[in-house]
Amino acid sequence: MKSKRTRQAKACKAFRRTLTLWVLSHRAFWLSMWLLTVSSMLRGPLGLKLLPGTVRQVRALADRQRAYAAQWTGVDIPAVYAELPPTGAGQAKALRAQLLDKGNQVHRDWRWAHIDAYAGGTIAAGPLVLLLTGVWGLWTAAVGTELSTEWDSMWFLFIPVGDPATATLAGVLGAACLPLSVFWAAPRALKVHARYLRTLLAPSETELLAARVEHLKSTRTDAVDTQMSEIRRIERDLHDGAQARLVAMGMTLNAAEHLLETEPEAVRDLLIEARESSTAALKELRDLVKGIHPPILADRGLADAVRSLAMISPLRTEVVIDLPARPEPPVESAMYFAVSELLTNAAKHSEAERCWIDLRYEAGALRVSVADDGQGGADVSAGTGLLGVERRLAHFDGVLAVSSPPGGPTLLTMELPCELSSPKTTSS
Numbered sequence: 001m002k003s004k005r006t007r008q009a010k011a012c013k014a015f016r017r018t019l020t021l022w023v024l025s026h027r028a029f030w031l032s033m034w035l036l037t038v039s040s041m042l043r044g045p046l047g048l049k050l051l052p053g054t055v056r057q058v059r060a061l062a063d064r065q066r067a068y069a070a071q072w073t074g075v076d077i078p079a080v081y082a083e084l085p086p087t088g089a090g091q092a093k094a095l096r097a098q099l100l101d102k103g104n105q106v107h108r109d110w111r112w113a114h115i116d117a118y119a120g121g122t123i124a125a126g127p128l129v130l131l132l133t134g135v136w137g138l139w140t141a142a143v144g145t146e147l148s149t150e151w152d153s154m155w156f157l158f159i160p161v162g163d164p165a166t167a168t169l170a171g172v173l174g175a176a177c178l179p180l181s182v183f184w185a186a187p188r189a190l191k192v193h194a195r196y197l198r199t200l201l202a203p204s205e206t207e208l209l210a211a212r213v214e215h216l217k218s219t220r221t222d223a224v225d226t227q228m229s230e231i232r233r234i235e236r237d238l239h240d241g242a243q244a245r246l247v248a249m250g251m252t253l254n255a256a257e258h259l260l261e262t263e264p265e266a267v268r269d270l271l272i273e274a275r276e277s278s279t280a281a282l283k284e285l286r287d288l289v290k291g292i293h294p295p296i297l298a299d300r301g302l303a304d305a306v307r308s309l310a311m312i313s314p315l316r317t318e319v320v321i322d323l324p325a326r327p328e329p330p331v332e333s334a335m336y337f338a339v340s341e342l343l344t345n346a347a348k349h350s351e352a353e354r355c356w357i358d359l360r361y362e363a364g365a366l367r368v369s370v371a372d373d374g375q376g377g378a379d380v381s382a383g384t385g386l387l388g389v390e391r392r393l394a395h396f397d398g399v400l401a402v403s404s405p406p407g408g409p410t411l412l413t414m415e416l417p418c419e420l421s422s423p424k425t426t427s428s
Contacts, residue, residue, distance in 0.1 A: 014182075051096060366417075
């Protein structure tokens with residue numbers, strides 16, 4: 001009984017989803033009318049001015065349908081958009097060039113917007129048409145005999161209704177259409193619509209490969225720049241910190257050597273100064289090593305390292321961890337410093353009081369969510385902190401998703417595909 005109700009609920013949900021797609025096809029129709037208007041003005045300055053906003057509208061609608069296809073039917077439809085100048089005439093001219101070139105995502109989106117009002121709308125409207133057909137059949141069975149006399153003829157599909165027998169047949173067929181529209185047509189319409197979207201919107205294998213190569217080139221360049229920057233930082237810290245103290249300690253010991261026979265009391269003070277310098281140099285070296293790869297991360301793994309970050313954070317931080325084993329050391333290091341950066345940002349900029357960290361391994365990926373109750377407004381493009389986290393994760397094909405409306409709260413989700421290697425060393 002419960003399984004039957006579950007199937008009924010799924011079928012009704014599928015029917016409602018086809019209605020959503022049908023409504024979106026109407027939006028695509030009016031958008032296609034606007035696209036024709038903008039396309040007719042592309043050679044002039046007004047068309048170039050309208051083009052970026054129009055492209056954003058088309059992409060937003062296409063992204064929404066791609067998301068529905070993945071969520072409702074499991075059909076993943078990738079999208080490969082070329083990088084553009086940030087603003088201005090350069091961006092508009094680049095978009096116009098992409099529209100004229102058929103082998104790119106912008107052109108595919110525009111072509112789909114023109115077609116979806118008809119093809120997509122027809123697919124999505126199929127279950128609704130079948131349902132209305134069933135209602136028409138039942139209504140015909142009820143009043144068709146009388147109306148056929150007044151209207152001279154009355155039809156239901158291929159059946160001329162003129163007597164009780166044909167009216168009954170129309171009612172039976174109409175009643176059969178009702179469950180067919182919900183339980184049979186709606187789920188199939190969703191699958192057909194998703195395949196239709198993939199046919200029109202998905203890039204070719206060549207484009208996907210080219211985008212992958214470009215992404216690897218970009219991340220490799222970022223990785224090299226990050227590595228060189230880190231090496232320069234270490235050199236600077238060694239030169240300005242521990243190295244300077246060791247040089248000073250050497251000079252102090254040299255002075256003590258010269259005063260050993262003539263002023264033994266002064267030697268004692270110099271030795272104390274040298275010991276203090278060596279202690280400070282050792283502390284700076286330990287801090288430097290900790291900044292490169294924290295000992296707790298190397299010894300006890302990412303789970304305990306994240307807990308240590310939560311303990312030293314000025315915010316009240318709750319941690320939930322479900323990590324059955326340890327990732328590879330480079331992945332652990334990348335995620336540790338990413339979490340550290342997000343906690344630092346929350347403490348400095350969000351005016352938050354509480355923070356929540358959720359760390360788990362699901363579906364072949366390490367996922368970390370960092371949420372706070374601050375003022376929101378976090379934006380990857382607004383500063384170097386989140387952009388640095390995004391680039392750090394990109395080295396491993398990871399992604400950063402930001403949800404931070406003005407007024408808060410902020411939710412930052414990081415996902416990094418990886419395999420777990422060594423067994424878990426501590427309990428979670």
